Amino acid sequence: MGMNISKIRKKLFAAPHVSLGHFPTPLEFMKNLTHNLDGPQLWIKRDDCTGLASGGNKTRKLEFALGDALAQGADTILTTGGVQSNHARQTAAACARLGLRCILLLVAPPDWATDSYRTSGNIHLDKIFGADIHIIPQGADPNEEIAAYAANVSDTGGKAYMIPLGASTATGALGYVACALEIFTENPNVSHVISAAGSGGTQAGLIAGFAALGEDVICEGIDIDAERNRTEQRTRNLLPDIMSLIGADHVTLPPVIVRDGYAGEGYGVISPLAETAKQQVAHSEGLILDSAYTGKAMSALIAGVKEGRYGKDDTIVFLHTGGFPLTFAYS
Numbered sequence: 001m002g003m004n005i006s007k008i009r010k011k012l013f014a015a016p017h018v019s020l021g022h023f024p025t026p027l028e029f030m031k032n033l034t035h036n037l038d039g040p041q042l043w044i045k046r047d048d049c050t051g052l053a054s055g056g057n058k059t060r061k062l063e064f065a066l067g068d069a070l071a072q073g074a075d076t077i078l079t080t081g082g083v084q085s086n087h088a089r090q091t092a093a094a095c096a097r098l099g100l101r102c103i104l105l106l107v108a109p110p111d112w113a114t115d116s117y118r119t120s121g122n123i124h125l126d127k128i129f130g131a132d133i134h135i136i137p138q139g140a141d142p143n144e145e146i147a148a149y150a151a152n153v154s155d156t157g158g159k160a161y162m163i164p165l166g167a168s169t170a171t172g173a174l175g176y177v178a179c180a181l182e183i184f185t186e187n188p189n190v191s192h193v194i195s196a197a198g199s200g201g202t203q204a205g206l207i208a209g210f211a212a213l214g215e216d217v218i219c220e221g222i223d224i225d226a227e228r229n230r231t232e233q234r235t236r237n238l239l240p241d242i243m244s245l246i247g248a249d250h251v252t253l254p255p256v257i258v259r260d261g262y263a264g265e266g267y268g269v270i271s272p273l274a275e276t277a278k279q280q281v282a283h284s285e286g287l288i289l290d291s292a293y294t295g296k297a298m299s300a301l302i303a304g305v306k307e308g309r310y311g312k313d314d315t316i317v318f319l320h321t322g323g324f325p326l327t328f329a330y331s
């Protein structure tokens with residue numbers, strides 16, 4: 001039995017929260033792609049238009065994570081990711097707006113990285129937002145590095161707040177509970193939501209939101225780094241705490257579905273299938289997807305339609321999670 005939508009909203013916004021984005025984001029019908037594929041109704045939720053530093057899925061999570069940081073009196077935020085982390089870029093921009101110091105511990109680029117991957121796109125923007133950037137070696141434990149830097153902040157009289165990879169804590173994921181409510185309000189016929197899944201907070205928030213509403217909407221995550229089991233576990237681990245935060249512990253959760261086979265050779269590595277999907281969406285809808293996340297997720301959706309995984313009666317929402325600056329990192 002689901003909960004009333006205004007009750008969930010009330011619970012959500014009782015949590016510390018800071019406004020950073022443009023919400024609700026549009027939900028648009030992809031008329032040409034729907035026609036060309038001749039399958040289910042295909043919609044796109046434009047979380048690439050969240051308004052913060054070119055947009056993306058981290059805006060919603062940061063509204064709750066940084067709300068919590070401010071409530072705790074933090075003056076310095078520490079987080080981690082790769083040199084092309086969308087999360088790091090959005091955190092740097094949000095910190096600039098909120099007057100917080102931002103320390104980014106970015107994992108050194110992989111061996112295959114081109115010059116633009118090393119210097120353009122997100123890392124270029126991190127610098128513009130004035131983040132304090134430290135490159136950590138590949139294979140180092142980012143959490144240990146964060147803890148060491150946080151200790152240094154405390155020693156010098158600051159108050160540190162640590163945001164783990166992708167802001168995928170139960171608190172951060174509340175942003176995607178809010179997104180589930182938004183999608184349902186915009187189109188109650190939704191049967192599936194499909195999104196790229198990495199650190200799991202986006203998918204977990206969506207699953208929790210629809211489950212709390214009592215709506216049988218399948219929220220599929222698409223593995224983007226050829227680590228399906230790890231991703232699925234990350235999503236699964238977040239769910240109990242999210243349900244608890246929104247007062248929905250009593251609600252039965254659906255199985256977690258993370259689809260593999262669309263990540264190519266691994267995180268950030270170009271996949272021919274994803275590049276074709278990017279082109280198809282650019283040519284039919286005038287939309288930009290990226291090579292590391294949304295292109296791979298879209299390739300799974302297109303393959304799923306062609307293989308008959310979704311029926312003509314389904315209403316599918318593709319969640320555009322952003323990543324626009326990656327266009328230049330891969331140029």
Ligand SMILES: Cc1ncc(COP(=O)(O)O)c(C=O)c1O
Binds near residue numbers: 056168198293
């Ligand atoms: C553009 C984009 N899409 C999807 C994701 C995956 O979201 P999550 O980490 O919440 O699973 C990320 C995470 O970095 C991202 O940058």
